[in-house]
Amino acid sequence: MMKKHTPHRLHRIGVIMAQVCLRNNKRITGVALAVLLGLPLSASANTSITFANYLPNDYINKVIKDFEAAHPDIQVQSIKCGFADCHQKLTTALAVGQGAADIFSVSTIKLGSFANSGGLNNLSAPPFSIDSQGWQFDPSMISLAKGNDGNIYGVPYDTGPVIMIYRNDMVQKAGVKIEDITQSWDSFIAFGEKLKKEQGAYLLPAATSLINPLVVGMNSEPGKPVYTKDGKPNLDSPQIKQLMTVIKTLYDKGLAASLDGSTNSQEYIKLYRQGKLFADIDGPWDEGRIEQELDPDGAKAGLWRVTGVPGNIKVNAGGTTLVIPKQSKNAQAAWQFIQYFMQRDVVIDAAKTAGTLPARLDVYNAPYFDTPSSILGGQHSMRYYASLVPDLKPVASSPEDNIANEILNEAAKKILVQHQDIDSTLRDANKLLERRMRAL
Numbered sequence: 001m002m003k004k005h006t007p008h009r010l011h012r013i014g015v016i017m018a019q020v021c022l023r024n025n026k027r028i029t030g031v032a033l034a035v036l037l038g039l040p041l042s043a044s045a046n047t048s049i050t051f052a053n054y055l056p057n058d059y060i061n062k063v064i065k066d067f068e069a070a071h072p073d074i075q076v077q078s079i080k081c082g083f084a085d086c087h088q089k090l091t092t093a094l095a096v097g098q099g100a101a102d103i104f105s106v107s108t109i110k111l112g113s114f115a116n117s118g119g120l121n122n123l124s125a126p127p128f129s130i131d132s133q134g135w136q137f138d139p140s141m142i143s144l145a146k147g148n149d150g151n152i153y154g155v156p157y158d159t160g161p162v163i164m165i166y167r168n169d170m171v172q173k174a175g176v177k178i179e180d181i182t183q184s185w186d187s188f189i190a191f192g193e194k195l196k197k198e199q200g201a202y203l204l205p206a207a208t209s210l211i212n213p214l215v216v217g218m219n220s221e222p223g224k225p226v227y228t229k230d231g232k233p234n235l236d237s238p239q240i241k242q243l244m245t246v247i248k249t250l251y252d253k254g255l256a257a258s259l260d261g262s263t264n265s266q267e268y269i270k271l272y273r274q275g276k277l278f279a280d281i282d283g284p285w286d287e288g289r290i291e292q293e294l295d296p297d298g299a300k301a302g303l304w305r306v307t308g309v310p311g312n313i314k315v316n317a318g319g320t321t322l323v324i325p326k327q328s329k330n331a332q333a334a335w336q337f338i339q340y341f342m343q344r345d346v347v348i349d350a351a352k353t354a355g356t357l358p359a360r361l362d363v364y365n366a367p368y369f370d371t372p373s374s375i376l377g378g379q380h381s382m383r384y385y386a387s388l389v390p391d392l393k394p395v396a397s398s399p400e401d402n403i404a405n406e407i408l409n410e411a412a413k414k415i416l417v418q419h420q421d422i423d424s425t426l427r428d429a430n431k432l433l434e435r436r437m438r439a440l
Helices: 007-023 030-036 057-070 083-096 108-115 139-144 168-174 185-199 207-218 238-252 266-273 285-294 331-341 344-354 381-391 401-417 422-439
Strands: 047-053 074-080 103-107 163-167 204-206 256-258 279-282 304-307 320-323
Touching: 047 057, 047 083, 047 331, 057 074, 057 331, 057 344, 074 331, 083 103, 083 108, 103 108, 103 331, 108 139, 108 320, 108 401, 163 168, 163 285, 163 381, 168 185, 168 304, 185 238, 204 207, 204 266, 204 279, 207 238, 207 256, 207 279, 207 401, 238 401, 238 422, 256 266, 266 285, 279 285, 285 344, 401 422
Parallel strands: 047 074, 047 103, 204 256
Antiparallel strands: 103 320, 163 279, 163 304
16 A cells, blocks of 8 residues: 655655755756645746846847756846946946846956946856856956956956958959058058048048057056056056057048947948948957848848958957846856856857857867858958967956046047147046046
8 A cells, every 4th residue: 555645744755855866966947846845836936037138139039048948947038238238237236236137248348347346246156166167268358357356257258359340342442452451550541541532431430449449458468457557547658649649540531430439330330331431440249240230131241351450459359248246136047047158059159140259268179160251251250260369468357447448538539529639638537547546
């Protein structure tokens, strides 16, 4: 005769079975655990997490769908926000102490202030223990993902060696070689003048758009913060003065389409489609932008090419990281999603779909990286991007990064629009940063 189990006895059996599973490192889903413990199955057995991001919508939706199929006990809601809006949402949530999504995509340009604010989970510590995951990251991205305490606060998603995407048909029409154009900033500007006169096109979308991708690597020492040296602001460094001189020349000669603006704005997309913009200087994600925004119909596929930055500057424009705010009530589920997001096949699929270069070095041996790009006329672009990574010097993020970046961009506008002197304007910007740093 079978022994009848009371509800209490069933619960005790469930506890023992759960403990056995955990000792043997067997994963238990929320639903399975509810069954083992004799808990009622209802919608409350599922965990719902939110992911605020500025990543490509179609790709993110696919990842979420696949993740939910593998983890039926966790539901993920994608909250789409623009680049600036995502960071503002996180800033506001940390300031008021509530309202943060469980996961945010955060640029390394912005991460320093968040990482040192105390509002993010330390991913170096248990239960996350990122170092134990076996992921091999670009050292320059890991450095940017750390706080002042040396701990990691963001999982590097992609990395951004600075490259230049350009229209090869414009080069051919001008009767020159790209190697001659990019030999120096002077040769680049000289080509811009020829391009404007003969083809009525601009070199670049916005003059100040050069600041963010280039200043990170030009104005720092390996492993040191970007905007300070020996703890003091260095917005008036020779490197920044050189960059400002280039930007001012481009603007004064009318070689940039405008003073300022996001390079993916509708204004610039229209000019690219009309053949009135020559190039963009940014990260590998520009290749994905061509397919998704600049030429979604493929009418100009094969006309584009990729090369290095004028003067052979090799710097990292940064990239995107995934962070978990301390406000998250579902940090464990959020970490499960990030772990899935960083799986080898998922990371490679992201490169294929979004045109981004993974920050995980250990995926670069995949056959995909030797696939010729139809958008770039058969160039092996991913292999080219990956070849630049070893030369990227790591720089440290710091709490003043975001503030310094804003001050520098405002100084650039004064120099360009109000024709203020470069030396004195940067000197004033340096003093302003010093005052702001004392208030931090």
